Amino acid sequence: MSLPNPTPTARAVVTGASSGIGEALAADLASRGHSLLLVARRGDVMEELAAELRTAHGVEVEVRACDLSDREQRSALVGELAAREISVLCNNAGIATFGPVSELDPAYERAQVELNVVAVHDLTLAVLPGMIARKSGAVLMVGSAAGNMPIPNNATYAASKAFVNTFSESLRGELKGTGVNVTLLAPGPVRTETPDPAEASIVDKLVPDFLWISSEHTAKVSLDGLADNKMRVVPGLISKAMSVAGQYSPRAVVAPIVGTFYKKLGDD
Numbered sequence: 543m544s545l546p547n548p549t550p551t552a553r554a555v556v557t558g559a560s561s562g563i564g565e566a567l568a569a570d571l572a573s574r575g576h577s578l579l580l581v582a583r584r585g586d587v588m589e590e591l592a593a594e595l596r597t598a599h600g601v602e603v604e605v606r607a608c609d610l611s612d613r614e615q616r617s618a619l620v621g622e623l624a625a626r627e628i629s630v631l632c633n634n635a636g637i638a639t640f641g642p643v644s645e646l647d648p649a650y651e652r653a654q655v656e657l658n659v660v661a662v663h664d665l666t667l668a669v670l671p672g673m674i675a676r677k678s679g680a681v682l683m684v685g686s687a688a689g690n691m692p693i694p695n696n697a698t699y700a701a702s703k704a705f706v707n708t709f710s711e712s713l714r715g716e717l718k719g720t721g722v723n724v725t726l727l728a729p730g731p732v733r734t735e736t737p738d739p740a741e742a743s744i745v746d747k748l749v750p751d752f753l754w755i756s757s758e759h760t761a762k763v764s765l766d767g768l769a770d771n772k773m774r775v776v777p778g779l780i781s782k783a784m785s786v787a788g789q790y791s792p793r794a795v796v797a798p799i800v801g802t803f804y805k806k807l808g809d810d
């Protein structure tokens with residue numbers, strides 16, 4: 543098993559490519575020779591990245607500025623992806639909220655579900671028929687260690703990532719033997735930028751520097767895992783510890799412990 547070979551017509555799609563893990567996935571795919579289609583809301587930021595990647599790697603890079611939580615904007619992209627030769631899809635774009643869900647903005651919580659869940663479902667269903675017909679394709683689902691456990695004060699996010707984790711690993715079973723790889727990335731904390739000490743969150747303060755993993759490392763091990771058709775990639779020690787705790791501890795025990803910790807994140 544491997545990633546589909548890059549061709550001039552095929553595109554690797556990365557959602558949430560304007561920062562963090564998505565930007566690193568785009569750069570790593572370009573360095574492997576894949577031409578790209580980048581998706582996020584900030585078109586100007588992605589145009590800058592696209593110019594850099596074209597120059598550095600000689601690949602084609604297209605940019606689609608799209609709010610994936612908006613059904614109308616998303617449906618235009620879904621139509622385009624269904625009609626094109628998409629070799630790789632990285633469902634990476636995602637947001638999180640912290641605090642009791644009853645006190646959060648209902649519209650933003652709904653947008654979170656649209657982005658983290660419905661858009662992932664829509665984009666995947668758009669590209670699968672073409673991948674299956676070509677007997678070649680690769681889908682990276684960016685879930686989270688948070689999707690393995692109940693997390694009071696992070697309820698919408700944890701539930702949305704539970705969907706991604708389970709969808710990815712279920713789909714993988716359906717696609718066995720089709721030539722289409724599906725891999726779940728389920729990280730714990732990934733340091734996407736160096737925090738300003740004055741604005742560091744409680745996670746930044748509690749987790750020592752050597753335990754943090756970078757977006758670049760996360761992108762590399764994820765794409766290597768996708769090429770090897772691994773079921774799940776869990777990068778770094780904290781992610782692995784969270785993963786084990788989430789999967790093997792009784793949920794009634796885990797919930798109040800992590801809920802207390804996430805309450806502090808909500809208060810931050």
Ligand SMILES: NC(=O)c1ccc[n+]([C@@H]2O[C@H](COP(=O)([O-])OP(=O)(O)OC[C@H]3O[C@@H](n4cnc5c(N)ncnc54)[C@H](OP(=O)(O)O)[C@@H]3O)[C@@H](O)[C@H]2O)c1
Binds near residue numbers: 611612730731
């Ligand atoms: N960093 C971590 O510790 C960590 C841990 C576990 C899982 N994850 C998951 O990894 C993924 C990437 O996280 P990250 O830390 O790299 O986040 P990030 O730096 O905040 O990047 C999020 C990306 O999603 C895009 N995005 C946000 N809302 C969007 C919308 N409505 N429509 C289209 N694009 C949108 C953003 O671009 P625009 O603002 O330009 O739209 C940005 O490119 C997420 O799914 C996250 O849940 C992260």
